Amino acid sequence: MITLYAMGAGFGLPELSPYVTKTEVQLMMSGLKHQKVLGNRETAPKNQLPWIDDDGERVGDSTFIRAHIERKYDLDLDAGLSTRDRAQAWAIERMIENQLGWTSGYFRFMDAANFAKGPARWFDGAPEEMRETLRQGLRDAVFANIRAVGVGRHSRGEIVWLGTLSLRALDEILGEKPYLMADHPTGVDAIAFGVLAGLLTPFFDSPLRREAERHDNLVAYVERMMDRFYPAHPWRLREAA
Numbered sequence: 568m569i570t571l572y573a574m575g576a577g578f579g580l581p582e583l584s585p586y587v588t589k590t591e592v593q594l595m596m597s598g599l600k601h602q603k604v605l606g607n608r609e610t611a612p613k614n615q616l617p618w619i620d621d622d623g624e625r626v627g628d629s630t631f632i633r634a635h636i637e638r639k640y641d642l643d644l645d646a647g648l649s650t651r652d653r654a655q656a657w658a659i660e661r662m663i664e665n666q667l668g669w670t671s672g673y674f675r676f677m678d679a680a681n682f683a684k685g686p687a688r689w690f691d692g693a694p695e696e697m698r699e700t701l702r703q704g705l706r707d708a709v710f711a712n713i714r715a716v717g718v719g720r721h722s723r724g725e726i727v728w729l730g731t732l733s734l735r736a737l738d739e740i741l742g743e744k745p746y747l748m749a750d751h752p753t754g755v756d757a758i759a760f761g762v763l764a765g766l767l768t769p770f771f772d773s774p775l776r777r778e779a780e781r782h783d784n785l786v787a788y789v790e791r792m793m794d795r796f797y798p799a800h801p802w803r804l805r806e807a808a
């Protein structure tokens with residue numbers, strides 16, 4: 568039995584973390600029996616979520632988790648894709664994780680209003696005298712990471728511009744197709760969905776969310792993935808339809 572260690576639902580999303588979403592969706596795609604529990608970074612093999620415990624085998628990082636389940640259970644989440652399509656899927660995934668995800672994260676953590684209504688609330692249960700220090704510590708740590716990858720060195724407007732380029736690229740790649748690489752979801756759709764849903768959730772306002780909302784095909788794509796993998800989740804786009 569596989570146990571997925573996750574952040575859990577929140578911010579209008581079925582799962583707070585785009586990377587946990589990626590693994591959860593890929594586990595659903597695989598058809599493997601699994602359970603999801605709340606995890607803790609301190610006890611995770613790579614000090615990040617997601618990680619899985621597969622019958623005592625601990626695997627950290629969404630990409631290594633996918634490789635593990637594909638190898639161990641003889642699965643291929645990109646079945647039917649050509650070698651060239653697989654190469655493109657890998658490049659798209661790297662763009663989403665290494666660039667778009669950070670620009671999205673910037674507005675979740677560095678925008679004061681978004682931080683206050685979102686991540687800051689994780690410390691509501693901490694002793695009052697420690698609360699602000701813990702909140703500031705999280706914000707500083709996330710900003711150090713965003714700066715280390717380069718995105719945090721740019722102005723807010725430049726970060727919107729960078730994220731917009733990735734959104735335009737995804738719009739072009741998806742076009743009128745139902746999923747990024749095929750007429751059914753493949754591995755890369757899991758992270759594309761996770762990051763785009765995190766950007767489009769109405770819980771947070773940001774200039775990048777408004778950019779994403781301009782792309783009708785990406786908005787419909789998130790709704791399609793939500794319908795397929797989280798049909799019970801009250802996603803606002805479903806309500807509006």
Ligand SMILES: N[C@@H](CCC(=O)N[C@@H](CS)C(=O)NCC(=O)O)C(=O)O
Pocket residue numbers: 584585586587608614615616617627628629630
């Ligand atoms: N490369 C990792 C990224 C995972 C990741 O960034 N997880 C975040 C939650 S969304 C986390 O645990 N961050 C805590 C930290 O970096 O200290 C993966 O693909 O799993």
